[in-house]
Amino acid sequence: MTQLTHPAQTLLEHLDGFSVQIDAARERADIVLHRPPYNIISMAQRDQLRLVFESLDENPAVRVIVLRAQGEHFSSGGDIKGFLEASPEHVSKLAWNIAAPARCSKPVIAANRGYCFGVGFEISLACDFRLVTETTRYALPEQKLGQIPGSGGSARLQKMVGITRTKDIVMRSRRISGLQAHEWGVATECVPDAELEAATDRLVDELRAFSPIAQRTAKKLLNDTEDATLTVAIELEGHCYSRLRSSDDFREGVEAFHGKRNPNFIGS
The missing domain is CATH 3.90.226.10 (2-enoyl-CoA Hydratase; Chain A, domain 1)
Structure with a gap:
């Protein structure tokens, strides 16, 4: 080998x-x-x-x-x-x-x-x-x-x-x-x-204190769209938002908000 x-x-x-x-x-x-x-x-x-x-x-x-x-x-x-x-x-x-x-x-x-x-x-x-x-x-x-x-x-x-x-x-x-x-x-x-x-x-x-997956997504989106046109940046932002909607952290964030408690994000 x-x-x-x-x-x-x-x-x-x-x-x-x-x-x-x-x-x-x-x-x-x-x-x-x-x-x-x-x-x-x-x-x-x-x-x-x-x-x-x-x-x-x-x-x-x-x-x-x-x-x-x-x-x-x-x-x-x-x-x-x-x-x-x-x-x-x-x-x-x-x-x-x-x-x-x-x-x-x-x-x-x-x-x-x-x-x-x-x-x-x-x-x-x-x-x-x-x-x-x-x-x-x-x-x-x-x-x-x-x-x-x-x-x-x-x-x-x-x-x-x-x-x-x-x-x-x-x-x-x-x-x-x-x-x-x-x-x-x-x-x-x-x-x-x-x-x-x-x-x-x-x-x-x-x-x-924030969601790891949301932070990773935000950083990559902002870096990738720095040179993009406004139309392209908005389009990519929408795709990223859509992907995060199915994450465990987004569900936890919404439930914590309505439950008036601090969220427990796990990064997935």
Whole structure:
């Protein structure tokens, strides 16, 4: 019998610059960047982060994923020297790896404080929710290196804030504060720095209270229809709604509503 092997078997043996913590009781997984002081993200780390998101997506004990960092800065960006050493084939996978939070079917929260530059900003943009503080600084500084964002940053940002603001950020390598990011619709919530962890906990618990199957459906629908026409988006929304009508969770939600009690969703 042929013995099958895969690079992922060894890639996840020693995580590079981050750790994974799973709290089964709270149905929560934390991906924690910890390469002090600036949590620079290496080329190998990008591959590992993708695989970790894919693994957590398949883990039934996890309902919500949090991407956060140790220290005062989320991440100052990628390993600059690593770009010159990487092969063209590897570099071509940058955007695919960093898009892993968006492809993940479960809600993903980015908790951003301090510097959130380059790939740190790009992977946060690929998450569903971004919590920031008054210390947060977002930036895509690649123009200073004679480059452009290469992991989806300018494309995702333009969808959120439009071409004028995106050119201002990308072409001038301009930093924006957490408060400005919230005002522009880039960040979900802006809280005092000391309250970031508590705000993250609250959002995790809020998301856990909803039906897992309804949340997976909503995330995929919104992602898939971002570039669709209004007519197509409404049509797809109707199909998704119709499918959920036969779910156990929808029946439970309706019965709980009429029974004036909290629903007990099971994800089917």
